[in-house]
Amino acid sequence: MPELPEVETVRRGLMPAMQGKRLDAVIPRRPDLRFPLPDGFGQRLTGRTVVDIRRRAKFLMIDLDSPDVLIAHLGMSGSFRLGAAAFPEEKHDHVIFKMSGGGEVHYNDPRRFGFMDLWPAADLAAHPMLARLGPEPLDDDAFSGPVLAARLKDKKTPIKAALLDQGVVAGVGNIYACEALYRAGISPKRLAHTVQGARADKLAAAVKAVLKDAIASGGSSLRDHIRPDGELGYFQHSFDVYGRTGEACANAACGAPILQIPQAGRSTFYCSRCQR
DNA sequence: GTTAATACCTGTTCGC
């Protein structure tokens, strides 16, 4: 699923295809994704030039030479495909961007959990989806052990659920929450407010590390993530616990089977021996 | 105010 590292990889893949190029046409193939596309979506974008593409948490923010910023979220099945002019459309290609110079970018999203919106650049921080986001985990000034500890202090939910709360830390999804807790040796069932001091330091460091590792594995082989058909989307990593129910713990000295439990309606994977 | 449950979606996997 596209979490922060995947979105960052998509951003890097889109840059050469879009930055500095004009949007000769933007064609929505349906009126809505998860939410209705904003009024005049195609018209407001057509003729504009892409100045930059930024990322905040799992959101892509495409800066234009206009007062609007195009905000895009991949949901859980969203991906972009790059190709030459008029390359074949596939099922679930919901938005087509025709770029100056002849390239095209197709946004594909079978489950339509993603969305796009246009918002004034001057007031970007006030966007309802962005306003409530917690600190950016890879920003060392914004996110650290003490910051995390302070945000968990009054939380009575399990730490796993708290990590998924985008207001606590932005951009962590189910997969990396599981992986970070494993690396930090913290049980997903531990109550959030008990993660303080050294534990919070360890967890904050683990969150940064799993995200950085994933970006590095995506970024270092970005070409491999643009498949022959041009698809830019999520990619497979090797995980220590996620999806490994019943397999032996990656810690050779442990070897206990990885357990899977439901938490807040999501699957949690963990080692009951290494994580306390 | 905080937390938990449910809705939204459809392709894939699982079990009978």
Place this chain on the structure above:
DNA sequence: TGCGAACAGGTATTAA
């Protein structure tokens, strides 16, 4: 083999 149920999950909304 075939079919339906369960599952995947980020965020909004509703309920508790």
